[in-house]
Amino acid sequence: MAEEPTKTKTLQPVIILSQPQMGENIGATARVMRNFGLLELRIISPRDGWPNAKSTAMAAGAFNLMKPVRVFEDTATAIADLQQVFAVTARLRDMEKPVLSPDTAMEKIHAASNFGARSGLLFGPEASGLSNAEVTACDGILTYPVASDFASLNLAQAVGVAAFAWRNSTDIPGLYVDQNRAADNPLATKQELAAMLEHLEEELLQAKFFHPPEKALVMMQNLQNLFARAEPTAQEIRTLRGVIKALSHGRGKNK
Amino acid sequence: MAEEPTKTKTLQPVIILSQPQMGENIGATARVMRNFGLLELRIISPRDGWPNAKSTAMAAGAFNLMKPVRVFEDTATAIADLQQVFAVTARLRDMEKPVLSPDTAMEKIHAASNFGARSGLLFGPEASGLSNAEVTACDGILTYPVASDFASLNLAQAVGVAAFAWRNSTDIPGLYVDQNRAADNPLATKQELAAMLEHLEEELLQAKFFHPPEKALVMMQNLQNLFARAEPTAQEIRTLRGVIKALSHGRGKNK
Structure with missing residues (x-):
């Protein structure tokens, strides 16, 4: 060759x-x-x-x-x-x-x-x-x-x-390869994203958010699409889980 | 459909x-x-x-x-x-x-x-x-x-x-479609180009430009490539024929 x-x-x-x-x-x-x-x-x-x-x-x-x-x-x-x-x-x-x-x-x-x-x-x-x-x-x-x-x-x-x-x-290697996504702040894994969504779904179920209940699947698909589109980092997923926890904390008690 | x-x-x-x-x-x-x-x-x-x-x-x-x-x-x-x-x-x-x-x-x-x-x-x-x-x-x-x-x-x-x-x-139709090549000044046809080259070869033969004579073919190919690359208009071909004629006119007489 x-x-x-x-x-x-x-x-x-x-x-x-x-x-x-x-x-x-x-x-x-x-x-x-x-x-x-x-x-x-x-x-x-x-x-x-x-x-x-x-x-x-x-x-x-x-x-x-x-x-x-x-x-x-x-x-x-x-x-x-x-x-x-x-x-x-x-x-x-x-x-x-x-x-x-x-x-x-x-x-x-x-x-x-x-x-x-x-x-x-x-x-x-x-x-x-x-x-x-x-x-x-x-x-x-x-x-x-x-x-x-x-x-x-x-x-x-x-x-x-x-x-x-x-x-x-001219070729400028790496200029537009999302420099802001630094190695020390990696994208969330699919498992981290899925766990957050499970957490969210669980809290929404307890809050009787889904009515009629058969809407849950489509609603959760929509939410999954929204969050996937945002391409969250692992840190952002942790923040979201904190948000879910804070929002749902003590919710039942005031009813 | x-x-x-x-x-x-x-x-x-x-x-x-x-x-x-x-x-x-x-x-x-x-x-x-x-x-x-x-x-x-x-x-x-x-x-x-x-x-x-x-x-x-x-x-x-x-x-x-x-x-x-x-x-x-x-x-x-x-x-x-x-x-x-x-x-x-x-x-x-x-x-x-x-x-x-x-x-x-x-x-x-x-x-x-x-x-x-x-x-x-x-x-x-x-x-x-x-x-x-x-x-x-x-x-x-x-x-x-x-x-x-x-x-x-x-x-x-x-x-x-x-x-x-x-x-x-954005699409800007025709911007770079050689606007300078106006309809009233069209590119030369292949026949016009060929006739000019024949005219040139004839005069060069008479001037004994090709020596040894077997070089004529390659030399004329090179000249054809040069003129084709220039994408001449019909008018430019007429100008070139005038140039050939003027250069060769009376050439033999001074020998």
Whole structure:
């Protein structure tokens, strides 16, 4: 049998901002990139120069936890070393260029990465967006499923969606495996659940809760379904038994 | 045969901001909600009052294209009419509460909507996040695959990710069906592609491009693969034939 190929470490996409205007947006971009684990930001001719105090304030410390930002004079130089670049834009050009969803774009970035190729995502300036020449230099248009009558995202929001889509497309083992269910607080066994339900049924019988009595079976099934759905822990079952005991304690005496 | 059940119109999740501090974030929230087609925003006790000029400035007109924002005094009132609410937070509490990915949360919102139930997504204040009491009042925790060492998103970015995940989970017919390939600019037929390749091969033969001549077959296969991969339109094929003609025109004469 052939050996499994070694899984190459996935290469992140580089985020490239073409001629960003507001320093705040560059800082907010860095923050959300770092939130989703992206480390490499490039800037082409930022309007207000670089570094930028407003950018630093909005980044909430992200720049210190990323690769140093690189500033370029033009788009060609900024993307020169990359093998695959997608233009992120809501404005679909009259251009023969594939239009990709975030999911598809991320698949293509992973696929390229498997062959050691690096990808970039190119975002245009706030007011005007990417030029047609910049879009032409890219391999495809990445567009989001925006409302057609209100399609223009804030620049950092646009980067945020891409950064999320990237991270969401990578395997992060165990993230959603109910971390809150710690090993020291295990789910109840079926026996513990059944014993609690027996206890409950016994007290309900004594309280003459079931009338007519033949309703008991269906009623207890309903209660069992309810409690099973809650997926209780062993500790919660103990709490419920305490509740049943407390509620029924001394009940007969006041009659 | 039973009739297909009528597909209920999908009910959008309501976005609920608990005690937001900065008006800018409320405005940026509205903008990105509207970008992804979400129309209902509720605010619980905004710190700087409501309405708020900074909020309006950041919204880029979104408020005019949404339902009127409703302001509530407390969380219980703000979520009272909803059947399913998820707390959006990066801070996983020591609490028996399911932890959901964006994809799973959106599935649950669609599933509830199929039975006419409305859902909400609850976001906490910028500095402190949701209280444990607020998380407890929810049906689950929605968390994003953030970097564990830099997990705190800007509030409007957090809403933006949810709004994108929502829109991305709904069917938007034809969005990624290569809109740029308009009906008046159809893909080339296989015959047009083949004729162009024959034209090219003929000119290359005359130019003695293939040596040794037995390489012609493989070389032409490679060129066919290259041009097929480009998925050319009929117009592009005409352009290519013009290019071949122009390049080969008069070639022999200068020899």
